[in-house]
Amino acid sequence: MNEVRTERVGSAMLITIDRPAARNAVNAAVAAELSAALDELEASPELRVGVLTGAGGTFSAGMDLKAALQGESPEIAGRGFGGLTEAELTKPLIAAVEGFAMGGGFEMALGCDLIVAAEDAKFGLPEVKRGLIAAGGGVVRLPERIPHHIAMEILLTGEPIDGVRAGSLGLANRVVPAGETAAVALQLAEQIALNAPLALAAVKKVVRSADRWAAQRTEIARLMISADVREGMTAFAERRAPQWTGR
Incomplete structure (x- = not known):
């Protein structure tokens, strides 16, 4: 069973993490398949932009803790969490965030070039609640994107913010009603794909x-x-x- 689905929509690739029963948490299979999807995006001259989303109204709950306890890694060597957060992609990537983008899910969104967020989406880095830090790019990228003290509050409390707040902080390029993020992200992808x-x-x-x-x-x-x-x-x-x- 594929954990990541891909669909070509014009000159864009829509990449969907498809584990809704696990809130699209990232295990080894998701990381490998997402990495492969990004390779396909990079290799295809017909594809200009990628859009990353999750099935079932959730972007990603982050690391699959059950899989991690069994020894699985959600990282790809040299490419980071989900095969994305440290990948050096040449093509633009847009995150279409519905529902939860928690932990590594938030970090994958931060690893994208643009973010379209649902109004009721939840962005959070709860790693400190589990004795960890947001090592998939959260502690590096978040303070670069928003005011220092707001970033530190999110990182130190582990409490989430919603899509409207993310938009007001400049984390999201567009904030739209729930269920519309992929469509709006694909519209942005069309605009970007007009360029060289x-x-x-x-x-x-x-x-x-x-x-x-x-x-x-x-x-x-x-x-x-x-x-x-x-x-x-x-x-x-x-x-x-x-x-x-x-x-």
Whole structure:
């Protein structure tokens, strides 16, 4: 039985964690299958953007504690929790969050480039309640995304916030009624996919670089000799939509 489903929707890949009975908690199988889905997204030139969501009205409850107690790991070497949180993807990834995004579930959402949240979604990092810390990126990324003291409150109390609060803090790009996150995320994916794939990859590379100015110089030099830049300029001059080739 597959734990992760994929569906091609135009130029986007909709990736769904499909363990609703376990609130889409991440075990070894989910991590392996999610990692494979991301590899497929990266390898396919027809796919421009990924959308990650969960089945049954829940994004993910995080690590499957029962599986962990039996020795299973929810991590993929070099790629982090769920095969996602430390993966260096070149293509944009959008989290469509319904219901619970707790622990590693929240960290997977933080590992995405954009977040669409349901109004009643619950984002939390309860690891301290279990003697742990949010080591899948939570303690690293959250203080970079929102004000320090708010991040520390979430990390130190382990208490969740809802989707509306996430939106007000700037954690979510869109906050929508429950049941609409995947559709809105796919709309965002369509907007993103209109743009040059090499440029999108360059944006991601510069943003995650330790020396962003140096990375920016390298990436712009590569882009300026690409066929896509010439196509973008030509299309503008000819008042037509560009036809990207990714070269």
